[in-house]
Amino acid sequence: MSDQLKILILEDVRFDVELIERELKNADLDFTFRNIFKKEEYIKALDEFKPDIILSDHSMPQFNSVEALSIFKEKELNIPFILVTGAVSEEFAVRMLKEGADDYILKGNLMRLPSAILGALKQKHTERERIEAIEELKRSEEHFRSLIENATDIINILDAKLNFTFASPSISRILGYSPDEIIYKNICDFIHPDDFQACLVEFKKELSETERDYAITYKFRHKDGRYLDIESTGKAYFDDNGKKSFIINSRDITDRRKIEQKLKYKIKELDTLIYMYSHDLKGPFCSLQGFVNIAKMEVKDETALKFIKMFENTTKKLDAILMNLVQITMINRESIKIETIDFNEVLNEALQRFESLQEYKDITITTTVNILNHFKSDPKLIRLILENLI
Template sequence: MDKPLRVLIVEDSEDDALLTVRLLRRGGYRVEFERVETATAMQTALKKQTWDLAIADYTLPQFSAPAALALLQSMQIDLPFIVVSGTIGEDRAVAAMKLGAHDYLMKGQWARLLPAVERELREARERRQRRMAEQGLRRSEQRFRALIENASDIILLLDRAGSVQYASPSVRRSLDIDPQQTLGQPFADWLHPDDRTPAAKILATVLAADGTVQTAEWRWRHRQGDWRVFEAIVKRFDDATRFSGCVVCARDITARLQIEEMRRALERERELTELKLRFFSMASHEFRTPLSVILMAAQMLEHSEPEWLDAKKLRNLHRIQDAAKSMSQMLTDILTIARAEAQKLEFDPQPLNLFEECRQIVEEMESTDAQQSSSIQFVCSGRGDGVCLDRKLLHSILTNLLSNARKYSPAGAEVALQVSVGEEVVTFEIADRGIGILAGDRDRLFELFYRGGNVGQIEGSGLGLAVVKKCVDRHGGSVLVAGAEGEGTTFVVRIPVTEGDNRSD
């Protein structure tokens, strides 16, 4: 079967061109050709299609083989180029070869044409294959370098002595060290002193046997002086240049270890919180029973035979009852805080008649705490029916704030409770004209067991405001405080509105 061959013939003699074509066809080629005589015609032909071979006469009236070679080179075309001439001398033939011609022959030596064509076509194929291989290698090297230079991991190439022969740009990102400054330096210089001996043993193990892979955790010093922890993989590396050493891939795991340590700390804290909750639950249960007995006994004695009960005994019975109630409330507050910290504080919002609930809380406080001479003025606005709040948490919020307001107010002073229901928020404002709050105490008001510096001998546990904050947070609300020393205090609690089924627009 004829082999296809596209030939560009640079020749001013049509007969000689046709003779060349006949010889090629006799040699088994299916020839497609074009004859050109000028540089312009040759350039046009080269742009029009791809050619397999160029055969050129050395000298033409308006062109020449050296000029054709120069045109090919300027267009960066690698095309087998054979000079055929009847007048070329040895000097010109050598010059043409130096310019880039692949072969030359004299007209009349047609027996050499086919072998020369076959050889040049074969060598052209080999050149193309080499170029493709080289281009593939360059692309592969470029991709590899792009991967290495953009990798977040540190990649090092170490010789057998442990000196750095290559350091990826990630060295700068991870350790703030110029990679070029590490070349030729022992990589162990960066290591923590305690890690140098284990690292040397790992390198020795890897170098001793091809295919061995070792992993390690190393601490490398950042340029700022702190130590970063890296997870490293070390493997032996040998290449075609007879280089023998190790490649090290290291990933900064400092942040991961810190997160793991934080997770462990949180887990320990969670376990401790659970333990505290169990303890407080048990303590609350165990203490409430005897407190209930004490309170009941004191109440029974208070209502016993009148002739037995004088003023002194009555005062003592009231003290016993107040102490038992105070202890019971303290247990309730501690248990509430423990449940909140364990994220187990029950939250069951139900539609309430808010104003009626608040009125009952006010009446309850005034009746059970009759010794307090401060009255509570209750004012409400908006629509209070169907507002969804947790009844127990609401009770804790208001009783603690109102109790504090009355406790820290002078005798006979009035405490105000104002409740307003808006479209998006319920606002509770509790105001008193008491001792106020020191400026230095504001940031710590809601801390457990913290009491203001101006409370003096007024009794208190330092739990009330902490309970208020936990209960308000459970509702997704906020609590603000205003006032100054000697000018009274105002607490403002805002809780997002959740409408019940029976509340219409």
Template sequence: MERITRAERLEQELAQSEARLRESEDRYRQMFEKNRAIKLLIAPESGQIIDANPAACEFYGYPRAEFQTKNIKEINTLSAAEVDAEMARAAGEQRAYFVFRHRLASGAVRDVEVYSSPIEAGGRCLLYSIINDITERKQAEQALRSNVQLFRTLVENAEDLITIFNRDWTIRYESPAVEKMLGFKPSELRGRHLLETVHPCDRRAILRAMKYKTEHPGELVPVKGRIRHKDGSYRILEGRSVNLLENPAVGGIVANTRDVTERERAEAALRESEEKFRLIVETTNEWIWSMDREGRSIYDNPAVEMLLGYSPDELRGRDMSELMHEEDRRMMEQQLPAFFAAKRGWTGLICRYRHKDGSYRYLESNAAPVLDARGELAGYRGADRDVTDRVRAQQALSEKEEQLRQAQKMEAIGQLAGGV
């Protein structure tokens, strides 16, 4: 009776074990067959593919029956020896994660990551491999690396200076342009505070700009100031900066500046020259003028009021021929087309201009053409001076000479008559 009971118990335990085994196999089969992850079973000693789940068949493009005739070495782009070495590492549990390039049935090659570990199946050791397609990720990573390299190349070869400041305005990064611009190697400025290099007279303005930039993230802010060169001189830097402290890729305040010292000096010299010219023009006794090609006044210096009684504002936009004596205006109307056609000016041209009081003044004119960007005549600039006294003196002298000639003529006639 006891033997029967023991046998029944053994049968029950065996049945339970078989049920658990079937349940485990079914669970494994469900995980293998119905999982969307790409899975392969591989014999590590040969590389023969024992089985492939439907997701693998779909990814690689092989029917399941054909897949089971394939060797992993036909799919992996590594050499056979390299594949054997990697399978040995996986089988020996020395390594479980791999990145390979696998060839599909279509001939396309995809980047894959493989998680592979040994399992016991049917009394033999197999590699249970889970494969993920990472082609797009690898391409994105490569694109990112290319962009980073491009950015680095641009920054390191740019004429402009790229600076990144920490939140406390200490220098975290300087591009190589700093050495050419300020004489310092990038490492010599790293960790130093911005204000250490700013000209004392510019610090207040720079402090205001620093405060504004800190309070307005993401906004491009103009920046300009004198920065000390390594030789002790100061260079004028100009550019823009932006607060990217909250940008995780940057985490700093980025400034893009260029050296405008020579430009500033040239502009200052030009302003000085223009000021000298303005003083000369505004204090000279000659009438300095500019007109368009229609003869309308564009500019007249203050001397015109002394010469003709009109203020510059009264003449602006006015046809200057209106002030000419009618005889002289007709003469100019005949001569100007030739001047215009040849794009040339004139010298020593004397015309009578009507004064505001109604009288006429003789003005001697010198003018040069003004050409536009296309080389076309845009107008004239010139300088006129009052020669009324000289002309009248010449006229008086001419009259006296004429009177003298007449007198001499009459005297000669008288002598001739007396001799008869």
């Protein structure tokens, strides 16, 4: 609607038009109007003048307000239609209101016309906003429905008792069930017994807490009886009725788990291989170190001793690398043992290993530890990290 109100007046009596115009001006309404009383002009004005409101007398030479209202409804115009006429029966006025007129004003009471116009315009504006909001909601619902229906993951909603209240169509492709087959069933009936307790604990946490994201993995029974590895993420929320529900996004990770198991097996094989090779190399290194010690005692030539010393340093470095490999493979082969660690103590143990080495004799090491409290980790792993850093 433009700032200036556009009024279409259906009235064949010029004096009545002037009365209406005067009454609206007295009310300080900013408006422009067009006066017609023929059917063809009315239809044309609706298309060209595009009024914001229609004021219609009932009886005119060529047509009446009933016909005018009928044409108005056919064009599906969302603007007010007010009947402004002389004396009419109450039954007729009620019928016109039921047919779609927004109000009726008797010509003998035109003082009420400005407020009726403003009220009808406000009502139509509110109605338009409501319709637009509904349309926007429908578009949003269609958009999200499309997202859910075409999602590759499964989207489920559970009630507080862990019964399915919604399942996306993708559940058929992944787990074999149609949404109707799983609605109102309890999720616990499908979880593998080995994972049941852990899942139940997680869901109970969600019931007692709000706005907490969760992620769990478990085995879920496929319709054909086999169990698939499922990873679920989601959170609890309160629905429109104030009841707590869970929205869950789930995906099949069975293939990923198989790949992870294969990788773990390959890594274990590699660790074993490194461990074996490192032990196989340990013997020759010990022999080399023995030969170096004998050479140092037997050889007197200064130049030869210089090269023997260089060879000795190289074998020590290789031996250190070999020891690190052995330690790393041992850590990978063993489970990590978490315990309380005194970082100063672990650091001093790492430094002591280097104190006996000749190349570190002239190096001054200063340490400053700002860790006031003990912390928890695997001491072997921390010591290895420190030794490699040094």
